[in-house]
Amino acid sequence: MQHPPSFKLSNCQGRKRALLIGINYFGSKNELRGCINDVHNIKAFLLERFNFKQEDMVILTDDQQDSKFIPTKENIISACQWLVRDAQENDSGHGGQVADTAGDEVSGFDDTIYPVDFERYEGETGQITDDQLHDLLVNPLPKGCRLTALFDSCHSGTVLDLPYVYSTKGTVKSTQNMFKDAGMGLLSAGMAYATGDKNKAISSLMSMGKQIYQTKRTEMSNRENKSSDADVVMFSGCKDDQTSADASEAGKATGAMSYAFIRSFRENQEQTYLELLNNVRVILSDKYSQRPQFSSSHPLDMDLQFIC
Numbered sequence: 001m002q003h004p005p006s007f008k009l010s011n012c013q014g015r016k017r018a019l020l021i022g023i024n025y026f027g028s029k030n031e032l033r034g035c036i037n038d039v040h041n042i043k044a045f046l047l048e049r050f051n052f053k054q055e056d057m058v059i060l061t062d063d064q065q066d067s068k069f070i071p072t073k074e075n076i077i078s079a080c081q082w083l084v085r086d087a088q089e090n091d092s093g094h095g096g097q098v099a100d101t102a103g104d105e106v107s108g109f110d111d112t113i114y115p116v117d118f119e120r121y122e123g124e125t126g127q128i129t130d131d132q133l134h135d136l137l138v139n140p141l142p143k144g145c146r147l148t149a150l151f152d153s154c155h156s157g158t159v160l161d162l163p164y165v166y167s168t169k170g171t172v173k174s175t176q177n178m179f180k181d182a183g184m185g186l187l188s189a190g191m192a193y194a195t196g197d198k199n200k201a202i203s204s205l206m207s208m209g210k211q212i213y214q215t216k217r218t219e220m221s222n223r224e225n226k227s228s229d230a231d232v233v234m235f236s237g238c239k240d241d242q243t244s245a246d247a248s249e250a251g252k253a254t255g256a257m258s259y260a261f262i263r264s265f266r267e268n269q270e271q272t273y274l275e276l277l278n279n280v281r282v283i284l285s286d287k288y289s290q291r292p293q294f295s296s297s298h299p300l301d302m303d304l305q306f307i308c
Contacts, residue, residue, distance in 0.1 A: 010146035014090035033253035089144035141230035170302035232297035
């Protein structure tokens with residue numbers, strides 16, 4: 001039997017810490033232009049809008065001279081540990097794909113982030129997976145502590161493995177996705193039957209049933225194992241199977257999601273979680289195909305005002 005998480009919402013009036021990471025991958029074939037600009041923009045935004053203090057921020061970018069602040073895998077892990085260390089109730093923090101080996105991904109893939117030195121490691125071990133990020137950033141948090149995460153990176157839809165993913169209507173997505181999968185499966189089976197291929201029709205129905213069962217089983221397991229007593233919410237730049245644009249806005253290089261997130265608050269400083277999700281989508285919809293996502297570690301009333 002599935003039990004609801006025993007969580008507590010944070011009022012975000014305690015200590016505040018921020019971890020900001022931007023990697024342009026200078027000199028590589030995957031070089032980006034806007035990631036470091038995003039860090040500076042988000043930093044200014046947090047200082048101005050949410051009363052963070054500069055001395056409570058750790059910034060990792062690959063243009064720094066001090067090796068401690070280069071976003072290597074080791075430094076990113078250390079910075080994540082700093083962000084959640086000694087966290088207390090009402091404190092608040094802001095903070096590619098490989099095959100899933102833990103069985104907790106509906107898609108069969110883990111979402112990852114790429115440190116600047118990922119190519120120094122063997123195979124895919126240089127990447128930091130969503131399972132590792134969940135262990136680093138979510139599991140250590142006490143009841144009533146807030147973590148607000150913003151990931152403007154490719155394949156970042158569920159990169160913290162938070163079990164409650166919300167739609168633009170403010171409802172949890174799982175039921176919608178199951179019926180969508182069922183509709184596609186029934187269509188395939190119906191077309192096969194109409195052409196006289198009964199074996200293919202039966203096979204399509206069996207495959208559909210297996211997929212829906214596996215999806216539901218994985219989601220129930222994640223809600224049992226990946227929920228948290230803490231108050232964790234995440235905005236991500238795109239769905240798990242999409243990329244986040246390295247864009248140019250107002251003549252400056254920027255991540256499209258980071259730009260939309262800040263612009264949304266410039267236009268309306270008081271927004272609900274649902275309004276914020278829809279507003280960043282509207283801002284991006286004219287020029288970009290990516291669809292920002294919102295997820296949380298617990299059931300959430302999306303009509304509550306967003307705080308950080």
